[in-house]
Amino acid sequence: MKLAYYPGCALHGSSNDYEQSLRACLGKLEVEPQEIKEWICCGATAAHALNHKLSIALPARNLALAEQQGFEDMLAPCPMCSMQLLKAAKLMDEDAGLRREISSVIEVEASGRLQVLNLIQVFQRIGLDRIKPAVKKPLADLKPACYYGCLLTRPPDVVKFDDPEQPSSMEAIMAMLGAKPVDWNYRTECCGAGMTMAKEATVLELSQRILADAREHGANCLVTACPMCHVNLDMKQGDIEQRYGTRFGLPIYYLTDVVGLALGLSSEELGIDRHFVKQPQ
Amino acid sequence: MALGPYGSRHPRPLVSLSPVRTITIGSRVVFSTACCLALAFATPTETTVPVELPAPENASCNVLTKILAPTHWTDCYQCGKCTAGCPVAAAVDMTPNQVVRALQLGNFEIAMASDTIWACVSCQTCSTRCPQSVDCAGIMDALREVSLERGLASPAQKTVVAFQQAFLNNIRRNGRLDEIELIAEFKLRALPSERNLGFLFKDASLAPQLQMRRKLHLRGEKVKDRPIVRRIFERCGDGKHG
Numbered sequence: 001m002k003l004a005y006y007p008g009c010a011l012h013g014s015s016n017d018y019e020q021s022l023r024a025c026l027g028k029l030e031v032e033p034q035e036i037k038e039w040i041c042c043g044a045t046a047a048h049a050l051n052h053k054l055s056i057a058l059p060a061r062n063l064a065l066a067e068q069q070g071f072e073d074m075l076a077p078c079p080m081c082s083m084q085l086l087k088a089a090k091l092m093d094e095d096a097g098l099r100r101e102i103s104s105v106i107e108v109e110a111s112g113r114l115q116v117l118n119l120i121q122v123f124q125r126i127g128l129d130r131i132k133p134a135v136k137k138p139l140a141d142l143k144p145a146c147y148y149g150c151l152l153t154r155p156p157d158v159v160k161f162d163d164p165e166q167p168s169s170m171e172a173i174m175a176m177l178g179a180k181p182v183d184w185n186y187r188t189e190c191c192g193a194g195m196t197m198a199k200e201a202t203v204l205e206l207s208q209r210i211l212a213d214a215r216e217h218g219a220n221c222l223v224t225a226c227p228m229c230h231v232n233l234d235m236k237q238g239d240i241e242q243r244y245g246t247r248f249g250l251p252i253y254y255l256t257d258v259v260g261l262a263l264g265l266s267s268e269e270l271g272i273d274r275h276f277v278k279q280p281q
Numbered sequence: 282m283a284l285g286p287y288g289s290r291h292p293r294p295l296v297s298l299s300p301v302r303t304i305t306i307g308s309r310v311v312f313s314t315a316c317c318l319a320l321a322f323a324t325p326t327e328t329t330v331p332v333e334l335p336a337p338e339n340a341s342c343n344v345l346t347k348i349l350a351p352t353h354w355t356d357c358y359q360c361g362k363c364t365a366g367c368p369v370a371a372a373v374d375m376t377p378n379q380v381v382r383a384l385q386l387g388n389f390e391i392a393m394a395s396d397t398i399w400a401c402v403s404c405q406t407c408s409t410r411c412p413q414s415v416d417c418a419g420i421m422d423a424l425r426e427v428s429l430e431r432g433l434a435s436p437a438q439k440t441v442v443a444f445q446q447a448f449l450n451n452i453r454r455n456g457r458l459d460e461i462e463l464i465a466e467f468k469l470r471a472l473p474s475e476r477n478l479g480f481l482f483k484d485a486s487l488a489p490q491l492q493m494r495r496k497l498h499l500r501g502e503k504v505k506d507r508p509i510v511r512r513i514f515e516r517c518g519d520g521k522h523g
Contacts, residue, residue: 197444
């Protein structure tokens, strides 16, 4: 599978454990995502909050670069990046004038041919029936709370993926690995996202609710496909426990960690040993 | 004809551009709140409710009205579903539906100065659940953009504003995010409103923890072609913030 890869800033920054996990896991499935050259930041929340045009132009440049470099499909493992890329593509598809205007701003044209995929869609593209025979260590003891967060499924008219209220694609992957995903309430609630530094109290409160609901429904870990969610639930878990006087000790895995473990990779190969919350022995 | 919400065959409610606006609402829509019962009992023909909206008082309101247009803000009928699902609604001065109502009543400045627009975490729940397809999260974006230009951002929310500005400055310079540079600029920008030195060093204790996990990059990545990034910012009308 020829697949372009848009890492985004997080996966090349403090969420580089996600990139390690992703490369190890997809490598095991013989998928080698190729990083697009000269990619730039998608603008994230700052661009869409402060400058609408910029929030289209920055992702559009990345779409155009990937096309120029000969790709038809591109993995954007960060749901924020993925949503911004898809939104720019959608707005330009709907308005030829906007496409011309943005093309002159970014000095290259995005035709709209490129397909942007999130991580779950890449697994679906590989085919769960093809991954299943490669499972070496079925995860029978794992009771994950599958956490989608905001932007994997929202806004639905932009991302067009799964059900925004009752998603099930991650649970299907977990079941295929032999794990027993729990039924819980906070699968699509927000963890506070990019407010980690700017409004810490919001992040601690929202993330606390997510961890508490996962625990209440019998989960022994939480699985996410978002670097920001991982930061808030893993790195901040100690702060949350301190602030609310409770103890969760809930390991937070990237989706690729869990698939990778089942495929026989070690915690070290996947970078799980670099998380803040330790795996139970 | 495209199907409206609930599969109704009525087209999206129309709003004329005259100073006195006429909002046409398909009467098949079932309202659950008591204040809307009158509409629910109407016959299956279209009901026309004339609503007088004050004319925007100045040029910046015209700018706002223009960038708000794709959000269908005038279609809001105040069911409150946005607020019910909003993760920060309990901790802000105006709930999302109140912000939209303020706009509908022409109180643009009240909406632009609210805490809500900066406390919003852009989770898109409101826009996803709106039965009228109002893009409430898009309304928050539009309000932030104009509020910042006009210097109306709520003083209580200066820290969030500082963060978003520092983020964009960083991208403008490097093309990609340099985390340490971002934190440094954010802290310095927010210091005057936070007014305590503890804030400056609050996250410093994280550095060794991140270092231990090979997550700390003393120097961030930069794209090679930085001039193109600057040209994109300039063409989008984005000078250096602040």
